[in-house]
Amino acid sequence: MSPANIVVIGAGVAGLTTSLLLAKRRHHVTVIAKHMPGDYDIQYTSPWAGANFFPFSFENEPARKWERDTHPELWRLATQVPESGIHVQDARLYNAKGLETPGFMKDLMAEDPWFKNLVHGFRALDKDELPEGMASGTTFKSVCINTAVYLPYLLGQCRKYGVVLKRGVVKHIADARDMHVSGKKADVVVNCSGLMSCKLGGVEDAKLIPARGQIVVVRNEAPAMYTTNAVNEGDDEMMYIMMRAAGGGTILGGCYQKGNWSPEIDPNLANRIMKRCVEICPELTGGKGVEGLDIIRHGVGLRPWREGGARLESEVINGVKVVHNYGAAGWGYQASYGMSSDVVALVEDCLKPQAKL
Numbered sequence: 278m279s280p281a282n283i284v285v286i287g288a289g290v291a292g293l294t295t296s297l298l299l300a301k302r303r304h305h306v307t308v309i310a311k312h313m314p315g316d317y318d319i320q321y322t323s324p325w326a327g328a329n330f331f332p333f334s335f336e337n338e339p340a341r342k343w344e345r346d347t348h349p350e351l352w353r354l355a356t357q358v359p360e361s362g363i364h365v366q367d368a369r370l371y372n373a374k375g376l377e378t379p380g381f382m383k384d385l386m387a388e389d390p391w392f393k394n395l396v397h398g399f400r401a402l403d404k405d406e407l408p409e410g411m412a413s414g415t416t417f418k419s420v421c422i423n424t425a426v427y428l429p430y431l432l433g434q435c436r437k438y439g440v441v442l443k444r445g446v447v448k449h450i451a452d453a454r455d456m457h458v459s460g461k462k463a464d465v466v467v468n469c470s471g472l473m474s475c476k477l478g479g480v481e482d483a484k485l486i487p488a489r490g491q492i493v494v495v496r497n498e499a500p501a502m503y504t505t506n507a508v509n510e511g512d513d514e515m516m517y518i519m520m521r522a523a524g525g526g527t528i529l530g531g532c533y534q535k536g537n538w539s540p541e542i543d544p545n546l547a548n549r550i551m552k553r554c555v556e557i558c559p560e561l562t563g564g565k566g567v568e569g570l571d572i573i574r575h576g577v578g579l580r581p582w583r584e585g586g587a588r589l590e591s592e593v594i595n596g597v598k599v600v601h602n603y604g605a606a607g608w609g610y611q612a613s614y615g616m617s618s619d620v621v622a623l624v625e626d627c628l629k630p631q632a633k634l
C-alpha cells in the first residue's frame with residue numbers, strides 16, 4: 278500500500294496509538310488535538326485513567342477481541358520497555374458473601390472467566406486467602422499503566438515514526454481534511470475525539486454519554502491491585518486500588534456514573550472511596566485507617582460510554598473519507614492496540630481504489 282496523508286483528530290490513548298500504528302505502516306500522519314499529554318482537563322479522559330488491564334468486555338464481542346489483541350503488547354511494554362511507565366502487579370478480585378455482582382463486573386469477577394488463559398498466573402483464591410466477608414476470589418498478574426508517563430511515551434514513539442502533532446480545535450469533522458501539515462488534502466480523517474464526538478460537527482453522536490469516574494491519588498503503596506463487588510452504596514459506585522509504575526502514586530476508585538458531566542469533586546464520595554479501599558486493603562496505611570492516607574490529589578474523568586459499544590467504522594461526510602475510533606468507555610487502554618489495529622485496516626480499505634464507502 279502506498280503511503281497516504283492522514284489527519285487524526287485527538288491525542289488521547291486512542292489517537293496516539295492509532296497514529297503510531299498508521300505511521301509504522303509508513304503513512305504520513307498529522308495529529309490535531311485540543312488537548313495533549315501533559316494537560317489535565319475534563320474534556321480529556323486519558324490522563325485520569327488508572328489504568329490497568331481488568332477485562333470489561335461485557336459491552337460486546339468486539340470489545341473482548343480488542344482486549345485479547347491488546348494484552349500481549351501491554352505485557353511486552355511492562356516486561357521489556359521500562360520507559361513506557363507500565364509495570365506488572367498482582368491482581369486480587371473478591372466476591373462478597375450475599376452480594377449481587379453488578380452486570381458490568383460479572384465477566385471480570387467470574388471464577389472461570391474467558392480471559393483466564395490470556396493473563397498470566399490466573400487461579401481461584403483459597404478460602405484462607407480471602408478477607409473476612411468474602412465468599413470467593415481470583416488472582417492473576419496484570420499490568421498497571423502510569424498514564425502520566427505512558428502518554429508522553431506514546432507521543433515520543435509517534436514522533437520517532439514521523440507523526441507531526443499540532444494543537445487545534447476542529448469544529449466540523451470535514452474541516453480536518455485541510456489540516457494536514459503537507460498542505461495537501463488528507464486522504465482520510467480518523468476521528469479519535471473521545472467523548473467530544475457527541476459535540477463534534479458532522480458527528481454529534483447522541484449515543485455517547487459520560488460515565489463519570491472519581492478517584493483519589495495517594496502516596497501510600499499497595500501490595501497488589503484490588504477490586505470487589507462489596508460496595509453497598511448504589512449500583513454506580515465501585516472499589517478499586519492500583520499502584521502506578523515509577524512513583525505515579527496509588528489510584529483509589531471509584532464510580533461509574535452514567536450521564537453525569539460534573540467535573541467537581543464530590544467530597545462525600547471521596548470519603549466513601551477512601552474508606553472502602555482501606556477496609557479491603559488495610560496494608561495501604563499500615564493499620565492506621567483512612568487517617569493514614571497521604572493524598573496527592575483528587576480527580577474526575579469522564580469515560581466515553583456509548584450505547585451499543587465503541588464505534589469503529591468508516592463513512593463519507595461532506596465528501597471526506599472518515600474512520601471513527603471512539604467510545605471505549607472504561608477500557609480504552611486495555612483495548613487500545615486491538616482497536617487501533619482494526620482502525621488501520623479500515624483506513625487502508627478506504628484507500629483502495631475500489632473502496633465502497
Ligand SMILES: Cc1cc2nc3c(=O)[nH]c(=O)nc-3n(C[C@H](O)[C@H](O)[C@H](O)COP(=O)(O)OP(=O)(O)OC[C@H]3O[C@@H](n4cnc5c(N)ncnc54)[C@H](O)[C@@H]3O)c2cc1C
Nearest residue numbers: 287288289291311312322323329447471490578609610611
Ligand atoms: C477514572 C477512570 C479510570 C479508568 N480506568 C481505566 C483502566 O483501568 N483501563 C482502561 O483501559 N481504561 C480506563 N479508563 C478509560 C480510558 O481512560 C478511556 O477509555 C480512554 O482514555 C479514552 O481515550 P480517547 O483517546 O478515546 O479519548 P480522550 O483521552 O478524551 O482524548 C480525546 C482527544 O480528542 C481531542 N478532541 C476532542 N474534540 C476535539 C476537537 N473538536 N478538535 C480537536 N481535538 C479534539 C481532545 O483534546 C483529546 O486530545 C478509565 C477512565 C477513567 C475516567
